[in-house]
Amino acid sequence: MPRAGLTPAIVVERGLDLADEGGLERLTLAALAARLGVALPSLYKHVGGLDDLRRRMAVAATAELARRLGEAVAGRSGLDALTAMAEAYRRYAVEHPGGYPLTQVAPAAGDAEHEAEAERAASAVFAALRGYGLEGDDAIDATRALRAALHGFVLLEAGGGFGLSRPPGASFERMIAGFDAAFAAWRAG
Amino acid sequence: MPRAGLTPAIVVERGLDLADEGGLERLTLAALAARLGVALPSLYKHVGGLDDLRRRMAVAATAELARRLGEAVAGRSGLDALTAMAEAYRRYAVEHPGGYPLTQVAPAAGDAEHEAEAERAASAVFAALRGYGLEGDDAIDATRALRAALHGFVLLEAGGGFGLSRPPGASFERMIAGFDAAFAAWRAG
DNA sequence: GCCACCAAGCTAATGCTATTAGCCGCACCT
DNA sequence: AGGTGCGGCTAATAGCATTAGCTTGGTGGC
Numbered sequence: 001m002p003r004a005g006l007t008p009a010i011v012v013e014r015g016l017d018l019a020d021e022g023g024l025e026r027l028t029l030a031a032l033a034a035r036l037g038v039a040l041p042s043l044y045k046h047v048g049g050l051d052d053l054r055r056r057m058a059v060a061a062t063a064e065l066a067r068r069l070g071e072a073v074a075g076r077s078g079l080d081a082l083t084a085m086a087e088a089y090r091r092y093a094v095e096h097p098g099g100y101p102l103t104q105v106a107p108a109a110g111d112a113e114h115e116a117e118a119e120r121a122a123s124a125v126f127a128a129l130r131g132y133g134l135e136g137d138d139a140i141d142a143t144r145a146l147r148a149a150l151h152g153f154v155l156l157e158a159g160g161g162f163g164l165s166r167p168p169g170a171s172f173e174r175m176i177a178g179f180d181a182a183f184a185a186w187r188a189g
Numbered sequence: 190m191p192r193a194g195l196t197p198a199i200v201v202e203r204g205l206d207l208a209d210e211g212g213l214e215r216l217t218l219a220a221l222a223a224r225l226g227v228a229l230p231s232l233y234k235h236v237g238g239l240d241d242l243r244r245r246m247a248v249a250a251t252a253e254l255a256r257r258l259g260e261a262v263a264g265r266s267g268l269d270a271l272t273a274m275a276e277a278y279r280r281y282a283v284e285h286p287g288g289y290p291l292t293q294v295a296p297a298a299g300d301a302e303h304e305a306e307a308e309r310a311a312s313a314v315f316a317a318l319r320g321y322g323l324e325g326d327d328a329i330d331a332t333r334a335l336r337a338a339l340h341g342f343v344l345l346e347a348g349g350g351f352g353l354s355r356p357p358g359a360s361f362e363r364m365i366a367g368f369d370a371a372f373a374a375w376r377a378g
Numbered sequence: 379g380c381c382a383c384c385a386a387g388c389t390a391a392t393g394c395t396a397t398t399a400g401c402c403g404c405a406c407c408t
Numbered sequence: 409a410g411g412t413g414c415g416g417c418t419a420a421t422a423g424c425a426t427t428a429g430c431t432t433g434g435t436g437g438c
């Protein structure tokens with residue numbers, strides 16, 4: 001019998017595909033093994049189990065999100081940076097409905113690799129606010145509010161939490177414009 | 190053997206307790222049956238299965254959230270209403286970490302009971318914005334932004350997504366203040 | 379070119395989960 | 409007191425993750 005030629009990277013990649021297609025609940029070792037044309041236990045030669053697979057997927061997804069966010073804010077500032085970052089954020093979530101939720105699970109304590117990627121992603125959000133001149137607690141509060149709004153928006157959109165009355169993209173743009181104005185006057189908040 | 194005296198309501202209630210203690214992943218029919226002092230298949234006399242249990246829990250949790258939000262906005266307006274509603278929202282999420290996520294899953298198509306409760310909760314959020322004089326798409330966008338921020342904030346807080354550097358409550362207050370200012374100037378957004 | 383080794387695949391077995399089928403007895407209603 | 413329905417039970421099935429241990433194919437050393 002010919003070997004399948006799997007590697008941990010391939011397993012993680014196909015796992016992300018599977019999650020994007022059917023949601024994270026459908027990510028099962030059995031389904032993934034079938035997708036890869038391999039018996040279920042064979043996967044254990046490449047990943048440590050379902051939990052380990054999910055962790056690796058989270059690291060990969062977070063790295064990709066961080067990369068896109070970093071690219072979006074590079075060379076931009078103010079509303080321009082904020083808009084580009086937010087659009088990149090939402091686009092990633094729309095394109096990767098299975099991978100996105102993994103980018104927002106907190107890394108396990110001591111998981112340096114995962115923590116580093118999560119930090120990179122959070123830094124890109126933070127960087128989009130650099131032009132607003134916020135410092136200390138102001139900057140922390142602003143970053144938290146922005147992350148919360150982005151996270152909540154894409155989750156509600158993906159979950160069908162918004163009605164069908166108005167395109168989500170329009171509401172998203174308006175929300176970002178609202179944040180731009182709020183950040184400009186943040187110190188008075 | 191003495192009867193346990195279960196009802197669907199009791200099963201749902203204990204299920205919510207279980208979810209609040211260990212998270213939604215730990216909500217298993219086996220654990221719930223053990224908690225209720227009953228064999229696993231006995232639960233099927235009261236709920237249709239795991240999916241049905243989760244749906245009933247979602248309805249109950251959403252009803253409770255809607256009740257609290259409705260009470261918070263009653264007799265208040267403007268920033269007062271916004272703050273009270275937001276505090277009630279966050280408090281519910283903190284007190285019911287297992288039940289809260291269920292309040293934000295979209296009802297199945299045709300599930301009138303679930304839809305009605307979800308509508309009640311969304312209406313309470315909407316009602317908190319009444320004092321800002323927003324209409325049409327402006328009101329839709331504002332409600333979506335507020336819901337997104339509330340949802341994202343409590344999820345990130347519960348998931349440990351925020352660092353330990355600053356109390357989340359302070360950031361939450363600041364976020365609400367930011368929304369108050371943003372809604373006051375929303376039409377210009 | 380052969381051989382030995384290692385890793386990648388496999389089958390088999392275990393235990394946990396949900397679900398269904400079918401049995402039994404308690405408690406209420408007349 | 410008796411009948412009946414409902415709420416509990418045990419048994420059986422199927423899907424999942426995980427572990428153990430076997431087999432074989434590809435590759436590097438000689």
